[in-house]
Amino acid sequence: xxxxxxxxxxxxxxxxxxxxxxxxxxxxxxxxxxxxxxxxxxxxxxxxxxxxxxxxxxxxxxxxxxxxxxxxxxxxxxxxxxxxxxxxxxxxxxxxxxxxxxxxxxxxxxxxxxxxxxxxxxxxxxxxxxxxxxxxxxxxxxxxxxxxxxxxxxxxxxxxxxxxxxxxxxxxxxxxxxxxxxxxxxxxxxxxxxxxxxxxxxxxxxxxxxxxxxxxxxxxxxxxxxxxxxxxxxxxxxxxxxxxxxxxxxxxxxxxxxxxxxxxxxxxxxxxxxxxxxxxxxxxxxxxxxxxxxxxxxxxxxxxxxxxxxxxxxxxxxxxxxxxxxxxxxxxxxxxxxxxxxxxxxxxxxxxxxxxxxxxxxxxxxxxxxxxxxxxxxxxxxxxxxxxxxx
Amino acid sequence: xxxxxxxxxxxxxxxxxxxxxxxxxxxxxxxxxxxxxxxxxxxxxxxxxxxxxxxxxxxxxxxxxxxxxxxxxxxxxxxxxxxxxxxxxxxxxxxxxxxxxxxxxxxxxxxxxxxxxxxxxxxxxxxxxxxxxxxxxxxxxxxxxxxxxxxxxxxxxxxxxxxxxxxxxxxxxxxxxxxxxxxxxxxxxxxxxxxxxxxxxxxxxxxxxxxxxxxxxxxxxxxxxxxxxx
Numbered sequence: 001x002x003x004x005x006x007x008x009x010x011x012x013x014x015x016x017x018x019x020x021x022x023x024x025x026x027x028x029x030x031x032x033x034x035x036x037x038x039x040x041x042x043x044x045x046x047x048x049x050x051x052x053x054x055x056x057x058x059x060x061x062x063x064x065x066x067x068x069x070x071x072x073x074x075x076x077x078x079x080x081x082x083x084x085x086x087x088x089x090x091x092x093x094x095x096x097x098x099x100x101x102x103x104x105x106x107x108x109x110x111x112x113x114x115x116x117x118x119x120x121x122x123x124x125x126x127x128x129x130x131x132x133x134x135x136x137x138x139x140x141x142x143x144x145x146x147x148x149x150x151x152x153x154x155x156x157x158x159x160x161x162x163x164x165x166x167x168x169x170x171x172x173x174x175x176x177x178x179x180x181x182x183x184x185x186x187x188x189x190x191x192x193x194x195x196x197x198x199x200x201x202x203x204x205x206x207x208x209x210x211x212x213x214x215x216x217x218x219x220x221x222x223x224x225x226x227x228x229x230x231x232x233x234x235x236x237x238x239x240x241x242x243x244x245x246x247x248x249x250x251x252x253x254x255x256x257x258x259x260x261x262x263x264x265x266x267x268x269x270x271x272x273x274x275x276x277x278x279x280x281x282x283x284x285x286x287x288x289x290x291x292x293x294x295x296x297x298x299x300x301x302x303x304x305x306x307x308x309x310x311x312x313x314x315x316x317x318x319x320x321x322x323x324x325x326x327x328x329x330x331x332x333x334x335x336x337x338x339x340x341x342x343x344x345x346x347x348x349x350x351x352x353x354x355x356x357x358x359x360x361x362x363x364x365x366x367x368x369x370x371x372x373x374x375x376x377x378x379x380x381x382x383x384x385x386x387x388x389x390x391x
Numbered sequence: 392x393x394x395x396x397x398x399x400x401x402x403x404x405x406x407x408x409x410x411x412x413x414x415x416x417x418x419x420x421x422x423x424x425x426x427x428x429x430x431x432x433x434x435x436x437x438x439x440x441x442x443x444x445x446x447x448x449x450x451x452x453x454x455x456x457x458x459x460x461x462x463x464x465x466x467x468x469x470x471x472x473x474x475x476x477x478x479x480x481x482x483x484x485x486x487x488x489x490x491x492x493x494x495x496x497x498x499x500x501x502x503x504x505x506x507x508x509x510x511x512x513x514x515x516x517x518x519x520x521x522x523x524x525x526x527x528x529x530x531x532x533x534x535x536x537x538x539x540x541x542x543x544x545x546x547x548x549x550x551x552x553x554x555x556x557x558x559x560x561x562x563x564x565x566x567x568x569x570x571x572x573x574x575x576x577x578x579x580x581x582x583x584x585x586x587x588x589x590x591x592x593x594x595x596x597x598x599x600x601x602x603x604x605x606x607x608x609x610x611x612x613x614x615x616x617x618x619x620x621x
Contacts, residue, residue, distance in 0.1 A: 002507075005504055012492060013492070016492055297488075298490055300488075301488045301489075301490060302490075302501070302505075303449075303473065304447070304449060304476065304482050304488070305476070305477065305482070305501055305502045305505060305549070306473055306474065306476045306477020306478070306502055306505040306506065306553075307473060307505050308469075308470045308473040308474070308505070309469060309470060309473075310470075311505060384449050385444055385449050385450055388449075388484075388488065
């Protein structure tokens with residue numbers, strides 16, 4: 001009863017000063033909008049990065065060799081020896097180099113060429129658009145063949161069919177046998193800009209047999225840990241117990257690293273947006289103080305007619321809560337629309353979660369309460385005689 | 392003339408203005424009985440407004456005793472004083488003191504809101520009171536759409552809202568032309584004839600002459616306490 005009355009009075013007072021009320025709410029509106037949009041975009045990009053990492057394959061294990069003393073790499077045989085019949089399905093060492101690719105008058109500078117074996121396709125889950133990927137026999141025969149990433153193929157050939165054509169990589173002839181499907185950019189760089197050739201061909205092409213990067217596929221997601229243990233013990237033996245000589249990473253580790261980075265980023269963005277909410281709250285306090293001064297006489301009349309301290313307190317607190325709550329609701333609507341629009345523009349799913357909406361709304365209400373108490377208290381403690389005399 | 396409604400004994404009010412003490416009221420003794428029509432008359436600065444504020448429970452005394460309807464006001468908290476104002480006292484001010492953003496009807500409802508009267512009952516009583524002061528067709532007008540006399544009638548209706556024991560009128564005709572002023576005085580006299588206790592504060596001898604008892608006050612003391620013979 002009493003609360004409904006106070007709410008009616010608050011709404012009437014807000015409506016009687018529309019422009020001022022709107023400007024006061026604007027601080028809260030901008031704050032809530034910023035919190036929702038920034039947190040949603042943060043969460044959306046986290047989700048998109050996560051799904052990119054997950055699309056790398058949940059069985060994937062990456063081994064990087066840093067080396068120990070003079071022994072800075074593995075030989076091909078030792079790398080292939082990591083294979084384990086129980087837990088590991090496939091192993092593909094990778095040697096990369098940078099070349100200039102040419103077809104006729106078209107050329108692409110500093111393109112990455114990866115030497116990989118036939119298992120690489122299944123390990124990295126590579127999709128071929130036309131032709132085929134590297135086969136084990138290409139590797140064994142050290143064939144001068146190449147598979148092109150989507151962008152490389154477009155730049156060299158335009159709309160001509162590249163299959164069967166001969167390109168020059170640093171002057172050596174390679175026959176194009178396949179083109180990869182476009183994957184879009186990912187955090188681990190894009191295959192779209194790469195060229196793949198057989199690993200053993202790479203040994204001679206790059207005059208390099210040192211393996212520093214190995215992609216390994218575990219037999220199932222459940223055996224990833226066991227496979228890592230096997231790899232770890234084999235590498236420890238090779239590098240004589242030096243754990244710093246190599247690094248074994250799987251998808252979940254990459255995920256947790258990336259997640260901790262994006263979580264920090266989201267928190268930072270949310271924090272900055274939260275500051276604007278706080279500033280909005282100070283705006284509410286400012287206007288409420290002005291309002292109390294302006295309505296000193298009204299407060300005096302109400303007190304003379306029998307309003308208790310808590311009646312006046314309630315009236316002004318509800319007024320500031322209404323301002324901040326209304327601002328919060330408008331902010332949620334604008335923030336929702338903004339994050340959907342930005343999400344579409346950035347090609348991520350920036351759908352605000354319920355918890356984000358609830359959190360920012362309750363924060364705005366708390367801000368209203370916190371900054372409303374002081375002016376309301378000031379109003380409630382006015383001396384009725386002085387308030388009545390106030391002009 | 393039975394029940395003593397207001398009993399004031401040796402009432403003193405001292406204001407501190409810097410280092411000087413100002414005795415606004417200095418040993419007032421006054422009894423007002425139920426159903427009386429009393430005017431408190433004095434020049435400005437005589438202390439009559441201070442006396443009214445204390446009778447109206449808006450202010451508290453420095454020394455002395457003030458019993459309102461048997462209740463010792465010196466023992467009450469701010470909230471209890473507010474409650475007492477709400478139930479026992481109806482104010483009529485010189486400058487009306489209506490809330491400008493509310494209609495006449497809502498203004499009359501206001502004291503009942505603070506008393507906790509249910510919405511329907513509140514509305515009905517407010518309508519009845521406005522009808523009584525002759526504003527039946529002006530109920531939904533705001534104060535700035537009403538004349539001074541009409542505004543004061545709204546204020547009288549508001550003063551009666553909680554059926555208080557005392558109507559406390561501070562220069563009720565001070566801001567009105569003589570015609571509206573005499574209309575307001577007529578309403579106040581009628582209220583007294585119906586049994587309401589009315590305390591009227593004024594500096595105007597002509598107004599005071601229309602009441603049944605005149606209390607003259609000067610420099611914070613009661614100068615004279617005369618019964619008007621009609």
